[in-house]
Amino acid sequence: MKLLNKLGLFALGSVGAYGIFAGVFGLYCIVGGHNMLEMMYGGFASILLALPVGVGLAIWAPELQRRWSEPT
Structure with a gap:
């Protein structure tokens, strides 16, 4: 399951970044x-x-989520 989450984050991040970069460059x-x-x-x-x-x-989002969800 962890691999599928990382693949989903990779796909989501890549598609979103491509849309932004393509729009700006276009x-x-x-x-x-x-x-x-x-x-x-x-x-x-x-x-x-x-x-x-x-x-x-995909690499850093789980770490940031853990860091933000910890009580301060």
């Missing part, structure tokens, strides 16, 4: 007037940056 390309090659770089960067966000969320 808006920047539209506003900045970039060409098609630069748009492809932005799409690849969105995927590449979303993966470490998902990994980080």
